[in-house]
Amino acid sequence: MKPLLYTFFLVMPLSYVQATEMDTLYVSDSATLYLVFDQPVDLVDIGLGADYHCKMEGPVVFVKAKRPLWRPSPLLVQVGNRFVMTLLVYRSHPGKFLYDYRKKPLAKPKKEKKFLPEIELKKLDAFPEMFRNKKRKKDGISMQVDKVLIGKRGIYLKLSLINTTSMDYRPDHLAFYWAQFHRRGWFKKKKSSIRQAVPIEIQSPELVPAGSSEAFYIALPVFAVGDEGHLSITLREQQGNRNLSLKLQGKRLRKALRLS
Secondary structure, eight states: OHHHHHHHHHHSOHHHHHHOEEEEEEEOSSSOEEEEOSSOOOEEEETTGGGEEEEEETTEEEEEESSOOSSOEEEEEEETTEEEEEEEEEOSSOSOOEEEOSOOOOOOOOOOOOOOHHHHHHGGGGSOOOOOOOOEEETTEEEEEEEEEEOSSEEEEEEEEEEOSSSOBOEEEEEEEEEEEEEETTTTEEEEEEEEOOOSEEEOOSOBOTTEEEEEEEEEEGGGOOSSSEEEEEEEESSSSOOEEEEEEHHHHHTSEEOO
8 A cells, every 4th residue: 555655646746736635534443434525436545554444435435443553544535636635543532423525615705785775765764853953944945954864885864845835846956065164375265175965865755735844865975974064955946946055064964873
């Protein structure tokens, strides 16, 4: 048996050497050790073959020590073009009797949970109105922000529009802008930076009937709002000039309730 192992190491291609697996297998003289592969075994060779009972049958190799041993022995198993090199070590009470060498399929990468802003917006109704902002009124139309929630990917707002007039109100466009002011230069001249905040999702009513109120649900990107500055919300009427706008301070927005 020994010359076969030596010859194997001399002639085995480098690619096979790199693919070789090395485990220590504990074997006893009172129980059989099982090695399971994913296809029929082609070759089994034990360095100290006289000390072991060894048999191969299909994809399984059976090994058992003939007596208590003190010397470890190499074990070589060939399955197709795959070589498994292990070391047999005697132990009177091995804790393991089965070694599975079948190739495990690669685990599929976990799909990232799809971000559905409309689902997050529904959570607004589950919370009490903790974020009442000052109303903006014009010609019998009032607009206010009732709720704000901050999630990992978005800022969610519930906005109420109250129509106390005898005429229906038909919303046309709801726009959001983030305005930030800073002072620069020798005289610390105040300068402004304004950028549009494009919503991820807007759920808005087509009509606010006379004498009633309706709610708007808005999801903004979480990066659309900072700490220094304010969020400007402008609502334009489809036919008419009853346009409304209000401001939300960034510091106050950042203190809103956060979703876990």
